[in-house]
Amino acid sequence: VRQVRRGRPRSQQAADGILAAAQDLLLSGGYDDLCIEDVAARAGVAKTTLYRRWPTKDHLLVALVAKIQDNVPVTDTQDLRHDLSTYLNAIADALNHMRRIGRPHQPDDRSAGVVAAIAAAAARHADVGAALRAQFAHRNALAHALLEGARQRGDLRPDADPAVLFDQLAGAIYYRVLVTGEPVDAAYVQRLVDSVLATAQPPTAPQPERPHP
Amino acid sequence: VRQVRRGRPRSQQAADGILAAAQDLLLSGGYDDLCIEDVAARAGVAKTTLYRRWPTKDHLLVALVAKIQDNVPVTDTQDLRHDLSTYLNAIADALNHMRRIGRPHQPDDRSAGVVAAIAAAAARHADVGAALRAQFAHRNALAHALLEGARQRGDLRPDADPAVLFDQLAGAIYYRVLVTGEPVDAAYVQRLVDSVLATAQPPTAPQPERPHP
Amino acid sequence: VRQVRRGRPRSQQAADGILAAAQDLLLSGGYDDLCIEDVAARAGVAKTTLYRRWPTKDHLLVALVAKIQDNVPVTDTQDLRHDLSTYLNAIADALNHMRRIGRPHQPDDRSAGVVAAIAAAAARHADVGAALRAQFAHRNALAHALLEGARQRGDLRPDADPAVLFDQLAGAIYYRVLVTGEPVDAAYVQRLVDSVLATAQPPTAPQPERPHP
Amino acid sequence: VRQVRRGRPRSQQAADGILAAAQDLLLSGGYDDLCIEDVAARAGVAKTTLYRRWPTKDHLLVALVAKIQDNVPVTDTQDLRHDLSTYLNAIADALNHMRRIGRPHQPDDRSAGVVAAIAAAAARHADVGAALRAQFAHRNALAHALLEGARQRGDLRPDADPAVLFDQLAGAIYYRVLVTGEPVDAAYVQRLVDSVLATAQPPTAPQPERPHP
DNA sequence: CGTTAACCGAGACGGTACGTCTGGTCTTTAA
DNA sequence: TTAAAGACCAGACGTACCGTCTCGGTTAACG
Numbered sequence: 001v002r003q004v005r006r007g008r009p010r011s012q013q014a015a016d017g018i019l020a021a022a023q024d025l026l027l028s029g030g031y032d033d034l035c036i037e038d039v040a041a042r043a044g045v046a047k048t049t050l051y052r053r054w055p056t057k058d059h060l061l062v063a064l065v066a067k068i069q070d071n072v073p074v075t076d077t078q079d080l081r082h083d084l085s086t087y088l089n090a091i092a093d094a095l096n097h098m099r100r101i102g103r104p105h106q107p108d109d110r111s112a113g114v115v116a117a118i119a120a121a122a123a124r125h126a127d128v129g130a131a132l133r134a135q136f137a138h139r140n141a142l143a144h145a146l147l148e149g150a151r152q153r154g155d156l157r158p159d160a161d162p163a164v165l166f167d168q169l170a171g172a173i174y175y176r177v178l179v180t181g182e183p184v185d186a187a188y189v190q191r192l193v194d195s196v197l198a199t200a201q202p203p204t205a206p207q208p209e210r211p212h213p
Numbered sequence: 214v215r216q217v218r219r220g221r222p223r224s225q226q227a228a229d230g231i232l233a234a235a236q237d238l239l240l241s242g243g244y245d246d247l248c249i250e251d252v253a254a255r256a257g258v259a260k261t262t263l264y265r266r267w268p269t270k271d272h273l274l275v276a277l278v279a280k281i282q283d284n285v286p287v288t289d290t291q292d293l294r295h296d297l298s299t300y301l302n303a304i305a306d307a308l309n310h311m312r313r314i315g316r317p318h319q320p321d322d323r324s325a326g327v328v329a330a331i332a333a334a335a336a337r338h339a340d341v342g343a344a345l346r347a348q349f350a351h352r353n354a355l356a357h358a359l360l361e362g363a364r365q366r367g368d369l370r371p372d373a374d375p376a377v378l379f380d381q382l383a384g385a386i387y388y389r390v391l392v393t394g395e396p397v398d399a400a401y402v403q404r405l406v407d408s409v410l411a412t413a414q415p416p417t418a419p420q421p422e423r424p425h426p
Numbered sequence: 427v428r429q430v431r432r433g434r435p436r437s438q439q440a441a442d443g444i445l446a447a448a449q450d451l452l453l454s455g456g457y458d459d460l461c462i463e464d465v466a467a468r469a470g471v472a473k474t475t476l477y478r479r480w481p482t483k484d485h486l487l488v489a490l491v492a493k494i495q496d497n498v499p500v501t502d503t504q505d506l507r508h509d510l511s512t513y514l515n516a517i518a519d520a521l522n523h524m525r526r527i528g529r530p531h532q533p534d535d536r537s538a539g540v541v542a543a544i545a546a547a548a549a550r551h552a553d554v555g556a557a558l559r560a561q562f563a564h565r566n567a568l569a570h571a572l573l574e575g576a577r578q579r580g581d582l583r584p585d586a587d588p589a590v591l592f593d594q595l596a597g598a599i600y601y602r603v604l605v606t607g608e609p610v611d612a613a614y615v616q617r618l619v620d621s622v623l624a625t626a627q628p629p630t631a632p633q634p635e636r637p638h639p
Numbered sequence: 640v641r642q643v644r645r646g647r648p649r650s651q652q653a654a655d656g657i658l659a660a661a662q663d664l665l666l667s668g669g670y671d672d673l674c675i676e677d678v679a680a681r682a683g684v685a686k687t688t689l690y691r692r693w694p695t696k697d698h699l700l701v702a703l704v705a706k707i708q709d710n711v712p713v714t715d716t717q718d719l720r721h722d723l724s725t726y727l728n729a730i731a732d733a734l735n736h737m738r739r740i741g742r743p744h745q746p747d748d749r750s751a752g753v754v755a756a757i758a759a760a761a762a763r764h765a766d767v768g769a770a771l772r773a774q775f776a777h778r779n780a781l782a783h784a785l786l787e788g789a790r791q792r793g794d795l796r797p798d799a800d801p802a803v804l805f806d807q808l809a810g811a812i813y814y815r816v817l818v819t820g821e822p823v824d825a826a827y828v829q830r831l832v833d834s835v836l837a838t839a840q841p842p843t844a845p846q847p848e849r850p851h852p
Numbered sequence: 853c854g855t856t857a858a859c860c861g862a863g864a865c866g867g868t869a870c871g872t873c874t875g876g877t878c879t880t881t882a883a
Numbered sequence: 884t885t886a887a888a889g890a891c892c893a894g895a896c897g898t899a900c901c902g903t904c905t906c907g908g909t910t911a912a913c914g
Contacts, residue, residue, distance in 0.1 A: 011885080011886075014885095014886080032337065035873085035874060035875085036874075036875070036876080037873090037874075037875090040887095044887090045886085045887075046886065046887040046888060046889085047875095047876080047877095047887095047888090047889090048877085048878090048885090048886075048887080048888090049885080049886060049887075051875095051876065051877080052885085052886095055876090056875085056876085057874095057875070057876095109339070110339070110342055110343075110346075111335070111336045111337075111339060111342060112332060112335070112336040113336055115336070116329070116332040116333040116335065116336035116337075117333055117336065119325060119329040119332055119333065119391050119392070120329040120330055120332065120333035122324070122325070122329065122394075123324045123325040123326055123328070123329035123330065124245065124324075124329075126322070126323070126324060129323055129324060129394060130323075133323075133392075133393060133394070157411060159411075160408070160411070161404055161407075161408050164385065164401075164404050164405055164408040165408060167384075167385035167388055167389060167405070168381040168382075168384070168385050168405070168408065168409065169381075170388055170392075171380075171381065171384035171385035171386070171387065171388030171389070172377065172380035172381050172384035172385075173384070174384065174387065174388045174391065174392055175380055175383055175384030175387045175388065176380060176384070178332050178387065178391055179332070179346075179383075179387055180346060181342060181346065188377075191374055191377050192377055192380070192381075194374075195373070195374050195377040195378060195381065196381065198370065198372075198373070199408070199409060199410070199411045200408070200411060217907085218906085218907085219861070219862050219863070219906080219907075219908095220861080220862035220863030220864065220905085220906065220907090221862075221863055221864045221865075221904070221905040221906050222863090222864080222905080222906065223863095223864065223865095224864075224865080227864090227865080248894085248895055248896085249895075249896075249897085250894090250895065250896085251895095257866095258865085258866080259865060259866040259867055259868085260866095260867090260868090260896095260897085260898095261864085261865070261866075261867085261898090261899095262864075262865060262866075264897070264898090265864075265865090268897090269897090270895090270896085430881085430882095431880085431881085431888095432880080432881065432882090432887070432888045432889070433879085433880065433881085433887075433888035433889030433890065434878070434879040434880050434881095434888075434889055434890040434891075435879080435880065435889090435890075436889095436890065436891095437879095437890075437891080440890090440891080458763070461868085461869055461870085462869075462870070462871085463868095463869070463870085470892095471891085471892080472891065472892045472893060472894085473871085473872095473892095473893090473894090474872090474873090474890085474891075474892080474893090475890075475891060475892075477871070477872085478890075478891090481871090482870095482871090483869090483870085535765070536765070536768055536769075536772075537761070537762045537763075537765060537768060538758060538761070538762040539762055541762070542755070542758040542759040542761065542762035542763075543759055543762065545751060545755040545758055545759065545817050545818070546755045546756055546758065546759035548750070548751070548755065549750045549751040549752055549754070549755035549756065550671065550750075550755075552748070552749070552750060555749055555750060555820060556749075559749075559818075559819060559820065583837060585837075586834070586837070587830055587833075587834050590811065590827075590830050590831055590834040591834060593810075593811035593814055593815060593831070594807040594808075594810070594811050594831070594834065594835065595807075596814055596818075597806075597807065597810035597811035597812070597813065597814030597815070598803065598806035598807050598810035598811075599810070600810065600813065600814045600817065600818055601806055601809055601810030601813045601814065602806060602810070604758050604813065604817055605758070605772075605809075605813055606772060607761075607768060607772065614803075617800055617803050618803055618806070618807070620800075621799070621800050621803040621804060621807065622807065624796065624798075624799075625834070625835060625836070625837045626834070626837060644858090644911095644912085645856075645857050645858070645911085645912065645913075646856075646857035646858025646859060646910085646911070646912080647857075647858050647859035647860080647909070647910045647911050647912090648858085648859075648910085648911065648912090649858090649859070649860095650859080650860080653859095653860080674899085674900060674901085675900080675901070675902080676899090676900070676901090683861090684860085684861080685860060685861045685862060685863085686861095686862090686863090686901095686902080686903095687859090687860075687861080687862090687903090687904090688859080688860060688861080690902065690903080691859085691860095694902085695901090695902080696900095696901075696902095853914095854913105854914090855912100855913080855914080856911100856912090856913080856914100857910105857911095857912095857913100858909105858910090858911090858912105859908105859909075859910070859911090860907105860908080860909070860910090861906100861907090861908085861909100862905100862906085862907095863904100863905090863906090864903105864904085864905080864906095865902105865903075865904070865905090866901105866902095866903080866904095867900105867901085867902095867903105868899100868900095868901090869898105869899090869900095870897105870898080870899080870900100871896105871897105871898095872895105872896080872897090872898105873894105873895090873896075873897105874893100874894095874895090874896100875892105875893090875894100876891100876892090876893095877890105877891075877892080877893105878889105878890080878891065878892095879888100879889090879890080879891090880887100880888085880889090880890095881886100881887090881888090882885105882886080882887085882888105883884105883885085883886075883887100
């Protein structure tokens with residue numbers, strides 16, 4: 001029962017231009033300076049054309065996040081500590097990037113910037129939230145699998161709870177970005193992974209040598 | 214060196230009325246339906262009177278949060294597991310309350326609601342963020358002390374990192390509320406505390422009997 | 427070289443509704459009670475729609491004057507005295523009407539009412555002033571022509587100055603309305619025309635019989 | 640039945656300072672930039688102190704006009720043409736001064752400036768209008784007497800109407816300033832006086848030599 | 853010489869209009 | 884049917900200014 005498309009097809013070029021324009025504006029001024037009117041004008045596109053694709057500014061925002069967000073590949077080298085560190089550092093980098101969008105770099109700036117705007121957008125529209133979570137579903141599933149694998153091969157306590165462990169890791173990072181505004185750098189990720197693995201690894205097993213200092 | 218107050222003093226009654234009106238409106242319609250005009254009208258107050266105290270809707274919001282927020286007393290009974298559970302459950306309750314403000318109760322509602330609005334407000338205005346963090350500073354300090362005390366008396370491994378442990382606990386909860394939208398109930402708090410404390414106790418010490426499975 | 431109009435055309439209906447609503451409000455409460463918000467509400471129109479056409483309350487006012495102002499047809503019957511009287515009475519009627527807009531009729535009310543508001547509007551914005559003067563340009567030109575015609579056919583002294591004579595006539599009326607607040611009725615117009623023509627008619631010529639008492 | 644004044648007397652210094660400050664602000668920015676708040680601040684005076692003297696911005700304005708207005712002495716040299724010219728030129732100068740208050744001098748500026756603001760103030764408040772007219776009452780009475788005297792000694796036609804003649808003269812000047820925006824200079828005053836006096840003199844009397852063409 | 857009434861400064865207050873901005877929809881003509 | 888253009892509705896925002904009120908404190912004239 002194929003749906004027949006009739007009439008003029010939508011211009012892919014318009015969609016691209018809109019996203020590019022939106023990205024430019026977002027990067028230069030942050031979420032609050034991002035207004036539909038300007039996006040359309042800069043893309044040389046009518047507002048109708050924009051709204052036909054993204055029914056809301058918030059919907060446009062998630063599309064933008066999907067575009068900006070670097071793909072965070074989750075690798076499973078069987079070295080849990082290493083894999084987690086890599087993964088969390090990638091997340092931290094992405095968040096740090098987004099929190100600084102549209103604002104001059106100041107070391108004591110604790111604002112969550114665009115990250116909070118995204119959270120608010122997701123809170124305003126259920127479908128935006130769903131779309132946003134769908135974006136991370138795959139990679140988070142991989143991360144969960146990482147932990148579950150480690151548990152099964154004995155690198156984690158048999159009663160360890162991968163879902164909760166993941167929350168502890170990702171949650172700490174998001175918490176710092178969204179709530180306390182404290183910096184999240186490689187050193188912090190290191191401490192975080194150490195802390196989580198310290199409690200999650202089987203107590204009787206001898207601690208494996210850490211290859212990285 | 215007393216500071217002399219000159220001019221007509223600000224009416225405490227006005228401030229109270231404004232906050233009460235704002236709270237009513239927030240509870241009934243959520244953050245987006247909270248508009249200054251209505252707050253002032255409902256409080257029977259001129260808009261100027263409101264703006265003189267809170268220069269922005271976002272500033273008003275933090276004042277509101279401070280008012281709504283139940284005081285979460287941190288108690289130190291020397292039983293870390295119990296103290297943490299109590300504390301985290303209080304936080305979870307508060308967040309669950311706020312996330313449901315202004316929206317009909319639906320079990321599959323993953324929206325962070327007002328919580329995200331607060332985060333966004335804090336991200337928009339540096340001073341709002343600072344005020345917000347100041348609100349939590351005291352109680353968070355107590356929670357840190359809880360962990361540090363446990364470490365010093367040997368209920369936590371000597372190399373445990375109280376700051377990071379706290380991030381893991383609070384972070385996981387905030388992460389669920391703000392990012393994944395998964396429910397945060399007492400059972401989850403239980404799992405969380407269990408996971409964090411799993412072998413945070415020194416490995417050589419005999420594990421105390423856990424009464425709850 | 428036709429100019430192509432693009433986009434949705436402006437609604438004539440909206441403009442009409444706005445002017446009608448504004449007129450209603452002006453008539454009922456005078457200039458000070460005329461507020462944009464109410465005009466838009468009464469016209470069932472968004473404020474933007476109004477501001478797109480008239481960028482200022484003052485601009486709206488001149489549009490209103492143009493609408494209210496009855497067309498004062500200047501007729502040239504070759505009888506200067508008669509033509510001038512007709513013309514000046516029409517002006518006086520219009521001014522008396524406007525000065526009484528929005529205020530209860532009191533015989534000793536010397537206020538210039540809306541007339542002064544218009545003058546002030548014209549003084550505040552150069553373009554409003556220009557628009558206002560443009561409105562009167564045509565009919566004033568006709569009045570000047572009346573005087574000039576009379577001069578050329580010998581009904582006025584050959585050295586009479588039509589422009590100045592016109593100022594004397596119209597000026598006296600406006601002066602009473604705007605400055606002294608004295609009433610301007612038909613009897614005054616009569617005296618005024620008599621006074622001006624007495625000095626402006628050729629002294630040697632026998633005064634023509636006045637047909638009207 | 641003298642009214643006994645009790646309590647602290649009003650400070651004359653305050654009144655002077657207020658007027659001075661108001662004048663400064665009016666001269667620098669025109670009527671629209673004149674706000675009570677600034678006047679009080681500049682005068683180093685509380686707003687209450689100001690309102691105790693002038694209940695309204697408009698009332699303050701007339702007080703200001705009275706201060707700024709140069710006294711226009713009306714002299715009676717028995718030479719009507721000369722006396723009128725002197726008087727009208729003084730009026731024209733005063734109006735030209737006021738119309739230019741607060742705006743950069745541009746030759747094609749047709750705005751009536753503060754003059755229109757005064758007219759509007761007088762139209763808004765009956766008592767302001769009355770006060771304003773009272774200011775001019777004396778000198779206008781003198782001007783009327785000038786005309787009446789000329790009539791009685793035969794320099795004007797016996798049936799001349801001094802009140803109307805005065806309206807023609809003053810009215811023409813005000814009309815140009817308030818309505819048409821045309822310049823009012825000495826040459827115009829000359830033409831105006833010429834036009835009014837043209838045959839206002841009794842037609843049978845020999846015309847006096849006019850020294851200026 | 854103390855009372856007392858009216859003043860003074862500072863500044864908060866109620867009220868209200870203003871003009872702006874933005875989001876999202878609708879109506880044109882053209883392709 | 885889509886596109887571009889731009890008008891449209893809706894409504895919140897924050898500002899500005901007016902004129903009033905409330906403080907604590909001051910300054911005469913009255914008694």
